[in-house]
Amino acid sequence: MVLGIESSCDETGAGLVREGRLLGHAVASSMDEHARFGGVVPEIAARAHVHAAAPVVRAALADAGLAMRDIGAVAVTTGPGLSGALQVGVSAAKGLAYALGVPLYGVHHLAGHVAVDTLEHGPLPNPCVVLIVSGGHTSLLLVRDLARDPIAHLGDTLDDAAGECFDKVARVFGLPYPGGPAVDRAARAGDPRAVAFPRPLTGPRDAAYAFSFSGLKTAAARWAEQHRASGRELPVADGAAALQEAVADVLTRKAVAACAEYGVGTLVVVGGVAANSRVRALAEERCAAAGIALRVPPLSLCTDNGAMVAAVGDLLVRAGAEPAPLDVSIDPSAPLHRAALHPRARGR
Numbered sequence: 001m002v003l004g005i006e007s008s009c010d011e012t013g014a015g016l017v018r019e020g021r022l023l024g025h026a027v028a029s030s031m032d033e034h035a036r037f038g039g040v041v042p043e044i045a046a047r048a049h050v051h052a053a054a055p056v057v058r059a060a061l062a063d064a065g066l067a068m069r070d071i072g073a074v075a076v077t078t079g080p081g082l083s084g085a086l087q088v089g090v091s092a093a094k095g096l097a098y099a100l101g102v103p104l105y106g107v108h109h110l111a112g113h114v115a116v117d118t119l120e121h122g123p124l125p126n127p128c129v130v131l132i133v134s135g136g137h138t139s140l141l142l143v144r145d146l147a148r149d150p151i152a153h154l155g156d157t158l159d160d161a162a163g164e165c166f167d168k169v170a171r172v173f174g175l176p177y178p179g180g181p182a183v184d185r186a187a188r189a190g191d192p193r194a195v196a197f198p199r200p201l202t203g204p205r206d207a208a209y210a211f212s213f214s215g216l217k218t219a220a221a222r223w224a225e226q227h228r229a230s231g232r233e234l235p236v237a238d239g240a241a242a243l244q245e246a247v248a249d250v251l252t253r254k255a256v257a258a259c260a261e262y263g264v265g266t267l268v269v270v271g272g273v274a275a276n277s278r279v280r281a282l283a284e285e286r287c288a289a290a291g292i293a294l295r296v297p298p299l300s301l302c303t304d305n306g307a308m309v310a311a312v313g314d315l316l317v318r319a320g321a322e323p324a325p326l327d328v329s330i331d332p333s334a335p336l337h338r339a340a341l342h343p344r345a346r347g348r
């Protein structure tokens, strides 16, 4: 059984996975402590991880009805993420691996977002197109064997991530923190056609799989300003619905086009923004129309958690991957080439 530990941002997560099955997990979040600052404060997040790490591991074991001695390997997010936050999780993981005498695996946070889907829907088909949409990333990937093969980037955002766009516009609209879920809730009462927000980088001359959300963010802010300047009350629900529609439209259009171009039959949508109801619905609609199988992890596993890290660790163990050394470092801006970060250096 693999214990996975996640601490890259404001969630402290521990998950337990054996042979592709989720046995138990627990998450603690410092989200409320960041609310009054309007964004994650790294120092506060790190301190909260120090507080939560051991209790969360204990809670995950209790959830699974298992004990420390059942842990056969420890996997931990070594990057990307906030440096101080990552250090807490990695230190805890090293201590546990050393004390238990079990191998340690350093995993890429985004590979975790992808792998978590296997806990619900089984092994990923090879190949599949993955749309990863989170607070810090928006990318289209071509994934083969997650544990063995390099991951190919088809495109990334040139500026803001989709989640960042939701979070920032929510602030301008006066919606509560965190913005993504608040936009989703507000949009239920709105008309997505009320405002014609731009669909960035969808023109014939634009890079097919690159994204850009900063212009959309500015357009939404300007729309709100104009309303307020003219003394009218801001129709927040309409703004939220139109914003969500624009983001979902761009994301799903490009993801489905990538599947068609690469002749891939499965699209996997992962990351915090995969929890968005309109992104899920539009992806379903467009995949069905294009004859593409769609996989989206369950809502509770879309945002950061420990199960996603354990899922990668479990894949690595089963693939016979080299563990990481106990002196492994964090990598706050790790590029996503492979799921396993920092395998043991040759000759060690």
Ligand code: ATP
Residues within 6 Å of the ligand: 008, 009, 080, 081, 109, 113, 133, 134, 135, 136, 137, 162, 163, 164, 166, 167, 178, 179, 180, 181, 183, 184, 271, 272, 273, 275, 276, 277, 302, 303, 304
């Ligand atoms: P990364 O994974 O890129 O390092 P992160 O770990 O902070 O970033 P996640 O936890 O994957 O990001 O996702 C958080 C993001 O998802 C936030 O931007 C949040 O607003 C967004 N989000 C969560 N739920 C929803 C929702 N229902 N609709 C839209 N956005 C959402």
Ligand code: MG
Residues within 6 Å of the ligand: 009, 010, 011, 303, 304
């Ligand atoms: Mg978070």
Ligand code: FE
Residues within 6 Å of the ligand: 109, 113, 134, 135, 272, 303, 304
């Ligand atoms: Fe994340």
